[in-house]
Amino acid sequence: MENAVKRAGGRPRSFDRDAALETAMRMFWKHGYEGVSFQQLTAALGIGAPSLYAAFGNKEALYREALNRYADKRxxxxxxxxxxxxxxxxxxxxxxxxxxxxxxxxxxxxxxxxxxxxxxxxxxxxxxxxxxxxxxxxxxxxxxxxxxxxxxxxxxxxxxxxxxxxxxxxxxxxxxxxxxxxxxxxxxxxxxxxxxxxxx
Known part of the structure; x- marks a missing residue:
């Protein structure tokens, strides 16, 4: 996936931001904020660190977005x-x-x-x-x-x-x-x- 043609900001064309946010939300929901490492996030989302930063910013920003998604779902x-x-x-x-x-x-x-x-x-x-x-x-x-x-x-x-x-x-x-x-x-x-x- 990292070898795919990149968009501006380092994200591959096949990157699905909504699906990635859903995956991150479920990881945080199951394990808590400190129970999920940055490396686990990139592995689960199938993207490298630059792509994750480009899509969401840092881990804390991703967690806040995941909280918003959770609140909407529940x-x-x-x-x-x-x-x-x-x-x-x-x-x-x-x-x-x-x-x-x-x-x-x-x-x-x-x-x-x-x-x-x-x-x-x-x-x-x-x-x-x-x-x-x-x-x-x-x-x-x-x-x-x-x-x-x-x-x-x-x-x-x-x-x-x-x-x-x-x-x-x-x-x-x-x-x-x-x-x-x-x-x-x-x-x-x-x-x-x-x-x-x-x-x-």
């Missing part, structure tokens, strides 16, 4: 599926049931890239860690906004913190080998803490 910015629920508990059930299924979906990788992709990090990666924390905070805020359909703002914010903590714990448990049935037990227990009143 609907991290779209909670509209909750809006038809009659109560906060029903809405949260829809979210947690979907989370439990997604964490062990055979079409994807086990776990959650946003929650388990960088639990600990080298000090040099503090900026990237802050970006992940910001993305998680944005999801908590979106969930709180959505939950206001059924409960007051203060309760919505508390519920959002609780539900996202449950989701993060489920992501770790999925990595530890929990299956769909075991994750459902967690969902069922968590739902007992969520109000069941009909929307206000």
């Amino acid at each position: 609907g991290a910015s779209d909670l509209s599926f909750m809006e038809g629920a009659r109560s906060a508990r029903e809405a949260v059930r829809l979210l947690l049931d979907g989370t439990a299924s997604g964490l062990v979906d055979p079409e994807g990788e086990v776990g959650c890239m946003l929650n388990t992709g960088m639990i600990a990090n080298h000090p040099d990666l503090e900026g990237l860690a802050r970006d992940l924390a910001r993305r998680r905070a944005q999801f908590r805020a979106l969930l709180a906004d959505t939950l206001q359909r059924w409960v007051e703002r203060e309760q919505a914010e508390g519920l959002s913190c609780f539900v996202t903590a449950v989701m993060q714990g489920m992501a770790i448990q999925a990595r530890d080998g929990f299956g769909r049935d075991q994750l459902q037990i967690v969902v069922n227990e968590a739902l007992t803490a969520v109000p069941d009143e009909v929307g206000r």
Whole structure:
């Protein structure tokens, strides 16, 4: 592939940027940021380092793009599926049931890239860690906004913190080998803490 005729910037004509981003996303999703080396990326993508730099910049820039792709694939910015629920508990059930299924979906990788992709990090990666924390905070805020359909703002914010903590714990448990049935037990227990009143 490296012997193919090159485009400007060093990329071969057969280079498929979208497919390369998908491969990189799945590697980061499965192994975390620091669990994937630059050499592993170039080998998996079938390109040399100059081609990878030309296409994505450095590894950190590639990871940010992979995070964006993951968020789009997993609907991290779209909670509209909750809006038809009659109560906060029903809405949260829809979210947690979907989370439990997604964490062990055979079409994807086990776990959650946003929650388990960088639990600990080298000090040099503090900026990237802050970006992940910001993305998680944005999801908590979106969930709180959505939950206001059924409960007051203060309760919505508390519920959002609780539900996202449950989701993060489920992501770790999925990595530890929990299956769909075991994750459902967690969902069922968590739902007992969520109000069941009909929307206000």
